[in-house]
Amino acid sequence: MEFASLILAPLSQSSPLQVRVSRRRPVLSGVAALLLTLSAGAQAADAQLKPVAEPAAELSARYPLETLNSVETANRALADVADAKAEVEARDLEQRRVCYEKFFVNHCLDAAKEQRRLAMKTIRPVDITANAFLRKERADERDRALEVHAAQQPAEAAQKAQDQNAKELSNADKVKQGAAKEKEVAANTRKHLGEADKRVAEHDAREQKARQDAAAKASQRAANAAAFEKKAQESAERQRQVAANKAAKAKDLASKKAAETGVPAAPVTPPATTTPASAP
Numbered sequence: 246m247e248f249a250s251l252i253l254a255p256l257s258q259s260s261p262l263q264v265r266v267s268r269r270r271p272v273l274s275g276v277a278a279l280l281l282t283l284s285a286g287a288q289a290a291d292a293q294l295k296p297v298a299e300p301a302a303e304l305s306a307r308y309p310l311e312t313l314n315s316v317e318t319a320n321r322a323l324a325d326v327a328d329a330k331a332e333v334e335a336r337d338l339e340q341r342r343v344c345y346e347k348f349f350v351n352h353c354l355d356a357a358k359e360q361r362r363l364a365m366k367t368i369r370p371v372d373i374t375a376n377a378f379l380r381k382e383r384a385d386e387r388d389r390a391l392e393v394h395a396a397q398q399p400a401e402a403a404q405k406a407q408d409q410n411a412k413e414l415s416n417a418d419k420v421k422q423g424a425a426k427e428k429e430v431a432a433n434t435r436k437h438l439g440e441a442d443k444r445v446a447e448h449d450a451r452e453q454k455a456r457q458d459a460a461a462k463a464s465q466r467a468a469n470a471a472a473f474e475k476k477a478q479e480s481a482e483r484q485r486q487v488a489a490n491k492a493a494k495a496k497d498l499a500s501k502k503a504a505e506t507g508v509p510a511a512p513v514t515p516p517a518t519t520t521p522a523s524a525p
Contacts, residue, residue: 294340297360300332301367310374316382319375326372330365337361 308322337357344353 297336298364300329301364304329319378322375333364
């Protein structure tokens with residue numbers, strides 16, 4: 246656009262350059278027309294672009310720095326800062342895309358870069374102030390928490406000491422209960438062992454008594470058998486004696502009778518003796 250203005254500017258009649266330009270006028274007129282066309286197209290494209298600085302200006306107007314004095318406002322401002330930065334980047338990208346359609350590309354890119362820098366510079370105070378407030382608020386919150394913690398430490402220490410004492414008493418009670426339990430188990434063990442020994446001893450005593458009773462009964466049976474045998478022998482002896490006495494008496498009686506009658510007496514047969522029964 247500027248180059249076209251220079252080309253189309255009127256020159257002095259006496260200037261030698263006018264003669265040269267007049268000789269090249271057909272060529273220069275074509276170039277000027279082309280530049281005018283490009284300039285008109287660029288101006289039309291520029292008219293459709295949204296200003297890069299607009300999101301930054303709106304953000305700065307919406308959040309004066311003195312209003313960033315609460316956590317809610319600061320957090321909302323930081324969210325809008327992120328949106329404004331994204332919008333500036335999007336508009337800057339579109340601006341640079343249009344620059345490549347212009348004749349003076351570098352000049353256009355430099356201008357777009359400057360617009361972006363100024364927009365980000367406008368956003369930065371809001372960003373810095375909101376973050377600084379939140380950092381200070383977090384530091385204050387930590388300080389308040391430390392103060393509360395420091396104030397609670399004596400009570401916590403007393404509670405910890407009380408809990409420790411209760412824990413030690415509980416452990417001591419558990420140890421005592423464990424010792425009593427072990428003592429009870431040992432007593433029960435000894436009791437059970439004593440009962441077992443007692444049962445074994447009683448069993449052995451019963452076995453020994455049974456053997457003694459069996460031996461006594463066997464001895465008694467032997468004594469009874471011997472006594473029975475003795476009685477049987479004595480009974481047999483008495484029977485022989487009685488039979489002998491009867492035989493002697495019968496012989497004497499027969500002798501007397503024969504003497505009286507003169508008839509010889511018949512021989513007397515001694516009675517048979519009974520054999521005693523065997524002992525059981």
